[in-house]
Amino acid sequence: MGQAGSQPPAAPPVPLVQARAQAQAQHLPTRRPLQAPRPQEGFAQGAPVQENSSNVAGFLSFLKSILKKGPSEQTPDRSLLSQLGDLVTGKRQQEVGARSMTMQGQGLFAALDAPLQGLTPDDIRYAGDVDAAYSRRPKIGARVLSLTIAVFFTILIIWAAFSKIDEVTHSEGSVVGSQSTQTISNLEGGILRAMLVRDGNTVQKGDVLAQIDNEMAASSYRDAMQRSMDNVFALIRLEAELKNTEPVFPKDLYTWSVEYFGREVDPAMLQQAQQIIADQESVWRSRRERFRVDEDVLRSQAAQREREVQEQTTHREQLIQSLALSRQQRDAAKALVSRNNFSRLEYLGMEQKVVELQGQVDMLDATISKAQAAAAEAKHRIESHTAEFRAGITEEINKRRVELTTLQETLAAGGDRVTRTDVRSPVRGIIKQIYINTIGGVVKPGEPIMDIVPLDDTLLVEARVRPQDVAFLRPGQNVMVKVTAYDFSIYGGLEGKLEQISADTIEGKQGEFYYLVKIRTSKTYLEHNNEILPIIPGMIVQADILIGKKTILQYLMKPILKAKQNALTER
Template identity: 35%
Template sequence: MSNRPIDYAHPQKLAAQHARRAIWLIALFLIAVVVWAAISSLDEVVVGEGKVVPSSAVQRIENIDGGLLNEIYVQEGQRVEKGDSLLQMEQTRFYAQLNEGQHELDALNAQIFRLTNELDSVQVSSDKMPWVVVNATSLEKPADMPEDIWLRTEQAYYARMSLLRSSANQTFETITQQTQAIAEQQANISALRQRLQLLNKEISMTENVVESGAVAEMELIKLQREQVSVSGELNRARANMLQLEAAKQQAVEEHKNVAFDFLATTRGEINQKRVDRAKVIENIKGLQDKVDKTHLRSPVTGTVKNIVKRSIGGVIEPGQPIMEIVPLDDQLIVETRILPKDIAFIAVGMPAKVKLTAFDFVVYGGLEGDVVYVSADVQQTEDGEPYYEAHIKTHDSTIAQQSIIPGMQASVDILIGKKTVLQYWLKPLLRAKQTAMREP
């Protein structure tokens, strides 16, 4: 047997050691938990409830001019693509006005065509004959001009050219007469000048003879009297010549003015016709637009609803709603109601997660989106509950290849920031500290 003494305190020491180890382990665990809570963050979200609406407003189909309903091509709830035919309205009255406007446009185009050719058919010279040339050329029919209008246009062109030529010929006849009178007067002046020269020579010779006494002085006086008479006649002829030349120049100006007046009037008519044509073209555009709008097409891809008029031949008042198209292929907007206590943390641009109640979030997930609108003032529900409205625009319009339709209910988580786990734990304590030692 061993004589070693028994240590009765050993079990107590072991127990103490185990206790200290446990305390250290617990302390280390608590420290690790606190450190983890201090550095680990969680999303801080504001939760709201809302419903899906298209980013484009519901399209109301109407006709601004009204009329009779001829045919309707769609039914309530039918899906339509952008550009699909919806209905056809009566268009006879607009076609009649459009045809009348087109006929007026054809007539104006023909008149401008004729007037332009009339300008090209008249030439005026300022300094030499012929002063006015009227050259009625052979017109070439424009391809788009109706035959009946072309015949009237061609006849009017040749008639006006003939009338202008007749007027020009009348004034030119006056010029011809004045030219002939000038030629006759020039011949008369030439004869008088020669006669005067002979008289002067005869008087000179007679003066020498009179001095010698061979001829009586009376003969010299007769010659001198005739010299004075011829000289006066020559002066009158020259004065008359100036008058004839002035008259001829006036006749030339009147002759040219016939053409100038015609050209000025024609240019003025062309300008006025072009103004009238511009007005008619605008009127035709408006009428064509009215004709086009009698055939109503869907402005968007969507679903037909609220068809008001169904009876063929029924009267549709101007601006009266006929049906509505709810857009489908569009980015979605979730109109979300936010409690007033949470609105201070929400701003445009914040990310959000949209969870549709029609699709199990665990199976299908949600839609990512962003806050695009926050109402500036509080609103109220029908029950009087206050709320702010926020709009969330989703990045996709489908979920798991499933279509999302307007009206679906959704739960929206708006990410307003991040907090550590420790801040979440301390929040109740901090709230309690703020309310402690106060009597309600």
């Protein structure tokens, strides 16, 4: 080391030993083997200090630690340390030459020689290397930050490799509706009584749009209704007569008329129905009374014939008994006459009586046969009367039913004509244009009254797809329809299905070519905060057709792979 006259006793190199042990524990550079200092390396030789700034800075730090931790606890003058720092950082290197630096270094080391006894230049160089290693050692915060960044990018790459997003084909188009415009007209025509809608109104299916007076159709319909009720109630009466029971007519005519005719009936028609029922009840009572009277007469005649047959039969039995007695008397007289014990004249009288009685019996038999035939005929007349009565009822029932069937057809046609006096909307839609507005004006049969653009359960969207995007399109693919009139980020869009792809490209007005695709949506409106937002034909839409899924990494690598394929291929 430097020569500075008398020097204090050498201090034990405890700090250096501790520094070596600490360096080994922290895996810092180990001390190089001691070598004999070359002349240019010793400070005493007056050689300039040519160590790098880091080693010198480490040396300065090491010197400070030695001065603080040495056993003598002697601290050199701070001005000397400051001069040494200036020497290290090179602030004075530009002002003085190497010689002056050597002299200053010698002076400084002479002042610091006491705590550095026993140290060689190689020890001092090693101490500088240790301190430099300490200064270059990365901090724990930097290590944690580096590890966090590495883990983050690793997770990000894994997520990008497995997370999939939709791959869509973008197209633009417009809403065309699901049906063509409906033209509303009236088959019979008449006088326009009221127009209940205006252009642009939204109407529901079945809503009354206009009212047309057609008195002829209404009158014909009322007449058919009256005749129908007459036939219906007559059939009720006839069926009761056929079953020999009392007819049961409807009690609530209003409910019955609504169920039978399918519509409400005016009070005047209900009064007519009540009158028809009263008439039918009267007819039923009179016909039942007449039938009973006729049947009673026939039954009386039959009973009379039965009594005559009974009387004649009784008289015949009496004659038979008298004839038998007369024959016995005649036979007894005949035996006496043969012995001349009885008068022959009396015998002949007895014979004549037998013949007369036999004649009466024969005549009575013929009378009884006629009486029995008359009685049988009387019974047959009763049966015939009942059969004829039932046959008449059956014939009238058939006639009434045929007429009622005809009237039902008339009512169906007449009901349509009467119903058509209330012009109703066939679909849910928007009134596009009204052609007749004059109240009291004549509406000709079949003349257009207004046009309605349907708002059906689904919407039909026509979109244009570029030819380079059509390769992966297939009918049935899911589509998200975004209506430009409503902000998609707020109101959302309509889900739909790809329904049809045109067979060939179509040339646009500006010469561009595109494929026309048709998309069917699931709804006809958007909903936001419980508010229905209608979508009408003509609105511009953006249709995103879902053709598949890709990972985020595939999307990120696509331009790189594309550039790789096209790179170094130019002419």
